[in-house]
Amino acid sequence: MEHEVKTDRRILRTKHSVMKSFLELYAEKEFEQITINEIAERANVNRGTVYLHYTDKYDLLDHCMEDHINALISRCKNREVSKSSHGMVQEPKPVFDYLQDHFSFFFTTFSNQRVFLFRDRLLHFIVVNLMDKMEQPDNPPVVDKELKAQFLASAFIGIVEWWIRQRMPHSSQFMAEQVKHLFEKNQVYSE
Incomplete structure (x- = not known):
C-alpha cells in the first residue's frame, strides 16, 4: 500500500x-509551434512519458483549461459554502483574483488563436452560475432566463478578456466591484 502512494x-x-513545461512554452510561443519533444525535454522526461498521460498537445491544452475552469468552480463553491453568498455573481472578486494569479496562462489563452475553446468553457460555467442565481419564482422575468444568462455571461467574458489583454490596468477589487454593479443593474440578484 505504501508503494502505491x-x-x-x-x-x-x-x-x-x-504541465508546467507546456505552460512555459505556451507563454513563449504560438501553440501550433509547440512540439511534444520540446515539452518532454523541458520537463526532463522522455516523449513516451508525455504520451503516457496525454494523447497529444491538444489533450494537454484541454486538461490545462479544464484544471483552470475546475479551480474557478471550486473557488466559487467554497465561497458559497463558507459565506453563504451567491458565488461568482454576488462576489466576483475571487474570480478576478484567480485570473490575476494565473495571468500568464489567461493572457496567452486570450491572445492565442484557440481562444474560442477556453471562451466556450468559461461561458458555459458562467451561464450555469448565472441561471442558478436568477431563480425568482415569485417574480417572473421579462427576459427569458437562459437568454439573460447568455447575454450577461458573454458580457462578463468580454470584460475579462479586455482586462487581461490590457494587462490588468485595474485591480481585481475594482473589476469585481464594477462587475457586481453591472449584475445589480441587470437584476441578476436582489440587493
Whole structure:
C-alpha cells in the first residue's frame, strides 16, 4: 500500500512537470509551434512519458483549461459554502483574483488563436452560475432566463478578456466591484 502512494506522487510530479513545461512554452510561443519533444525535454522526461498521460498537445491544452475552469468552480463553491453568498455573481472578486494569479496562462489563452475553446468553457460555467442565481419564482422575468444568462455571461467574458489583454490596468477589487454593479443593474440578484 505504501508503494502505491509513492507511485501516485511520482505520477503527480511527472504530470505537474509536463504541465508546467507546456505552460512555459505556451507563454513563449504560438501553440501550433509547440512540439511534444520540446515539452518532454523541458520537463526532463522522455516523449513516451508525455504520451503516457496525454494523447497529444491538444489533450494537454484541454486538461490545462479544464484544471483552470475546475479551480474557478471550486473557488466559487467554497465561497458559497463558507459565506453563504451567491458565488461568482454576488462576489466576483475571487474570480478576478484567480485570473490575476494565473495571468500568464489567461493572457496567452486570450491572445492565442484557440481562444474560442477556453471562451466556450468559461461561458458555459458562467451561464450555469448565472441561471442558478436568477431563480425568482415569485417574480417572473421579462427576459427569458437562459437568454439573460447568455447575454450577461458573454458580457462578463468580454470584460475579462479586455482586462487581461490590457494587462490588468485595474485591480481585481475594482473589476469585481464594477462587475457586481453591472449584475445589480441587470437584476441578476436582489440587493
